[in-house]
Amino acid sequence: MRLPYLPFGLVLLILSGLSFSAHAQDKLLPAIIPAPTSLQLMPGRFSWHEFSAIAAPTTSPLLSDVQDFYKQLVQLGVSDVKTGLNNLQFELDTLFHLNPEAYQVVIKPNLITIKARSEQGFLYGFNSVLQTMTVDSVDGTLYSPCLSIEDAPRFPYRGMHLDVCRHFFPVSFIKRYIDYLAMYKFNTFHWHLTEDQGWRIEIKQYPKLTEIGAWRAETLVGHYSQKPHTYDGIRYGGYYTQEEIRDVVAYATSKGVTIIPEIEMPGHALAALSAYPELSCTGGPFTPATTWGVFDDVFCTRPETITFLCNVLDEVIDLFPGTYIHIGGDECPKTRWKVCPVCQQNRIDHGLADEHELQSWFIRQIEQHLHSRGRRLIGWDEILEGGLAPDATVMSWRGTRGGEEAARLGHHVIMTPGQPCYFDHYQSTLPGQPVAIGGYNPLESVHQWDPLPPGLESSAQNMILGGQGNVWTEYMLDERHVEYMVFPRLAALAEALWCDPDTTNYDDFLHRLNIHEQRWQAEGINYFRYYR
Ligand code: ACM
Ligand code: ZN
Numbered sequence: 206m207r208l209p210y211l212p213f214g215l216v217l218l219i220l221s222g223l224s225f226s227a228h229a230q231d232k233l234l235p236a237i238i239p240a241p242t243s244l245q246l247m248p249g250r251f252s253w254h255e256f257s258a259i260a261a262p263t264t265s266p267l268l269s270d271v272q273d274f275y276k277q278l279v280q281l282g283v284s285d286v287k288t289g290l291n292n293l294q295f296e297l298d299t300l301f302h303l304n305p306e307a308y309q310v311v312i313k314p315n316l317i318t319i320k321a322r323s324e325q326g327f328l329y330g331f332n333s334v335l336q337t338m339t340v341d342s343v344d345g346t347l348y349s350p351c352l353s354i355e356d357a358p359r360f361p362y363r364g365m366h367l368d369v370c371r372h373f374f375p376v377s378f379i380k381r382y383i384d385y386l387a388m389y390k391f392n393t394f395h396w397h398l399t400e401d402q403g404w405r406i407e408i409k410q411y412p413k414l415t416e417i418g419a420w421r422a423e424t425l426v427g428h429y430s431q432k433p434h435t436y437d438g439i440r441y442g443g444y445y446t447q448e449e450i451r452d453v454v455a456y457a458t459s460k461g462v463t464i465i466p467e468i469e470m471p472g473h474a475l476a477a478l479s480a481y482p483e484l485s486c487t488g489g490p491f492t493p494a495t496t497w498g499v500f501d502d503v504f505c506t507r508p509e510t511i512t513f514l515c516n517v518l519d520e521v522i523d524l525f526p527g528t529y530i531h532i533g534g535d536e537c538p539k540t541r542w543k544v545c546p547v548c549q550q551n552r553i554d555h556g557l558a559d560e561h562e563l564q565s566w567f568i569r570q571i572e573q574h575l576h577s578r579g580r581r582l583i584g585w586d587e588i589l590e591g592g593l594a595p596d597a598t599v600m601s602w603r604g605t606r607g608g609e610e611a612a613r614l615g616h617h618v619i620m621t622p623g624q625p626c627y628f629d630h631y632q633s634t635l636p637g638q639p640v641a642i643g644g645y646n647p648l649e650s651v652h653q654w655d656p657l658p659p660g661l662e663s664s665a666q667n668m669i670l671g672g673q674g675n676v677w678t679e680y681m682l683d684e685r686h687v688e689y690m691v692f693p694r695l696a697a698l699a700e701a702l703w704c705d706p707d708t709t710n711y712d713d714f715l716h717r718l719n720i721h722e723q724r725w726q727a728e729g730i731n732y733f734r735y736y737r
Contacts, residue, residue, distance in 0.1 A: 235337040235349075236720035238696050239390060239703035240713070241356035249314045249351040253278065253338065257289030261327075262297045268324070269459050271331055283347055293334070295327050296320040306392070307357035310334055312349050328461040329356070329390055360656060360671030362619055363702040364393035364465075365695065367687070370400030370476075371497065372678040373443035374687070380456050381684075385691065385730075387460040389699035394457060395531060395673060397467045398445075401475035401494035405444045406466070408520050411513070413480035419444040421476075421493040428640050428680070429497050436495055450524045463527040465583065470514055471504040471567055472537030478502055484510045486545035497679045501540040506567050507547045515574045522578050529598065532571055534584035537564060561591030569594045583619070586611070602626075602675070605658045612665035620658075621673040625650040626698070628690050629677040632733055639689070640680050652697035652711050674698045685731040692725060692732030693718055 234244060259275055261268055271293075278284040294316060301307065301322040308321040308330035319330035333356065337349040365386050367374070374382075379396075386394055398406045404418035420442035426435045445453070457464050474484075475494050482489025486505040494500060504510045518530060539560035542548040552563045565588070572582045572594040583598045586607025593599070598617040601608025608618040620626070623644065630644030656672040674695065681687045696718060700709055725732045 235339070235352070236717035237333055237336045237354075238714070238717050238721055239358075239700040240709045240717070241333060241354045242705070242708060243355045245353050247313075247351040247353065250348040251291055251312050251314060251317060251351065253283055253291075253347040253349070254285070255289040255291040255315075256284035256293070257286050257291055259293045259295075261295040268295075268327065268331075270328070274331075274335070291315050291317075293317045294319070295330075297327075298322055301326075302357060304357040306361070308333070308354075309356070310352075310354040312337065312351050312353070314351060317349070325392070325461050328387075330354075332388070332390060358390065358703045359705055360669075360702050362393060362671030362673070363391045363699070364395050364619065364621075364671070364673035365391050365691075365698075366395035366397060366621075366673055366675040368397040368400070368676060368678045369405050370397060370403045370678075372682055373403065373405060373441075374678075374684060375443075376445065376449050376453060378684045378687075379453050382687075383453070383457050383460055383462050385695060386462050389696055390703055391695075391699060392461060393463050393465060393673070395465045395467060395675075397469075397677075399467070399469045399477065399533075400473050401500050402497075403442055403444075403493055404476040404480070406450065406468075406521070406524075407444060407446045408517050409447065410516050410520065411481065414477060414517075415444040417480040418476035418493060421495050423495050425496040434496060442493075447520070447524060454525060458526075464525055465527060465529045465531050466521050466525050467531035467533055468514070468517060468521060469533030469535075470571070471506070471510075471564060472499070472535065473533055474504045475500050475502060478504070481513065484513055486541035486548060499536045499538060501538050503537050503541060504567075505545060505547060506542065506551045506563055511567070511570050514571060518571070518574060519578065522575075522580055528581050529583050530575055530580050531583040531600070532568065534564075534568060534588040535586075535602070537587065539564075557591075559591070563591070564588075565591030565594070568597070572597060598670070600673070608669065609658055609661055609665065612661065612668035616668060618669045619671060619673055620656040620669060621675055625654050626672060626674050627677070628674050628694050629680065632690070632694060633735060635735055639686060641690075642677065642680055646694070648694055648697050649711055651694045652700055652714055654698075654701045655706055656702065672698070672702050688731040689733050692730055693722070693734075696721060 256278055279286055296318055298320050299322050301320055305323045306325050308326040310330050310333055311318045317334060319327055321327045321330055333354055340347055367382055383394055402421055404414045408414050420440060422440060423436040423438050424441050426437050454464055475491055478485045479491045479493050482491055484504055485502050491502060542560045555566055557563050557566055568588055575582050581596060582594060583600055586599050586601045586603055588597055589607050589610060593616060599608060599611035600619045600621055602621050604622050605620055608620050612618045625646040629642045630646040631638055631641045632647055657666050657669055700714060
């Protein structure tokens with residue numbers, strides 16, 4: 206049975222029994238990932254057996270983890286809340302730091318203080334406190350060493366993505382995935398909700414999107430490169446109701462994670478076109494794709510499509526409170542547009558030189574609509590082709606060049622280059638790895654990654670918000686396989702996005718990772734372990 210989940214919580218720590226790591230400096234320090242900016246050990250211990258009370262300035266849902274933790278300590282009989290002397294105190298200090306996510310932790314023998322200027326900072330401070338807990342190897346008591354931590358992330362955007370279209374994952378796993386992000390101080394979950402192979406979000410105004418678009422007839426077996434293609438003959442699909450989505454959004458909020466939903470356009474639209482073929486250039490008919498790749502049938506630029514997409518986005522906006530909406534924009538062949546009378550008339554009427562400019566015109570209309578609803582647009586780096594929408598944020602996946610170009614143009618950028626940010630690539634050259642799409646992104650390359658490309662001028666560097674790991678699931682059929690591809694690279698990426706490159710090194714990370722692996726094992730996480 207899976208234990209009740211608490212990030213780095215008591216149960217796991219007791220099971221793992223260890224929390225220290227021999228660092229390169231030969232000192233025993235708590236094995237915190239991502240490594241804090243500074244950590245000073247002090248004499249003494251805070252005994253969790255004497256733990257009595259939590260003092261917090263707020264009862265916000267962000268602190269529910271803290272309440273759960275407290276309950277667990279009491280239920281397990283670790284702490285005697287009646288006689289204990291030791292307290293945990295949250296101090297809100299609005300002038301504390303320039304970085305809204307910063308925190309300070311001071312652990313003294315009778316008092317732990319977590320200072321921050323935001324609830325996000327509190328969450329991160331508490332997360333670090335949990336990572337200091339350890340069991341005394343002699344008498345088995347549970348304690349944290351006295352210390353002080355000053356910490357703040359290097360980048361404001363620290364994201365992980367999940368494709369729930371190529372394979373579908375239930376709400377229970379989405380919540381667990383969000384737990385994993387929160388464990389490593391990621392603040393954004395990019396939820397890839399629509400694709401050629403399946404539309405996964407209920408849209409009330411267009412019920413056929415899920416009645417028809419959420420289900421494919423069967424799925425390719427084995428790797429795409431193995432010809433001839435064979436199929437499993439099993440109908441496959443699923444989707445999230447709006448109620449489920451609201452539940453996931455509330456859960457993520459309580460963990461300090463913002464969700465960015467992605468609704469793909471104008472390409473990767475075959476599932477939507479199967480439901481509403483009149484939105485294509487040819488009129489169809491279509492069926493959701495049963496194999497992988499890029500498909501020629503995409504949304505037509507006709508006005509009905511724009512209206513449809515704006516209506517879809519209105520429902521999406523209602524569900525997701527975050528600022529950003531991701532509109533895809535990648536891998537859109539122009540084959541149909543080149544011969545479609547409607548698309549060609551649009552191109553001529555609007556004085557557009559080619560189909561790239563037509564795509565840009567299409568996306569600008571979507572951006573205007575998002576702006577009218579107070580939201581901002583993110584797209585993959587293909588949205589540069591034909592001219593960027595005025596306020597678009599670019600997610601750079603085909604290397605970093607698109608991101609660099611967008612940053613120089615004064616646009617915000619999220620770096621997620623295939624190397625090393627695609628966690629659907631192999632992580633080992635050892636035989637016996639499960640079939641992956643291709644590529645090779647070993648743990649070290651993730652840990653050593655710098656989201657700021659070398660040589661980029663500082664004005665452009667300032668436009669780079671951070672980075673993200675992408676998890677495309679063509680070849681990940683179930684939850685355990687997703688975990689295997691994500692762990693331990695998630696921990697390495699957390700460090701690449703949080704830490705200054707000179708405050709952490711790979712060997713030191715591996716020492717700390719040892720401890721984390723024991724926790725993952727205790728939690729039943731299926732992680733990859735043969736990278737040394
Ligand atoms: C992508 O990997 N097509 C964004
Ligand atoms: Zn068309």
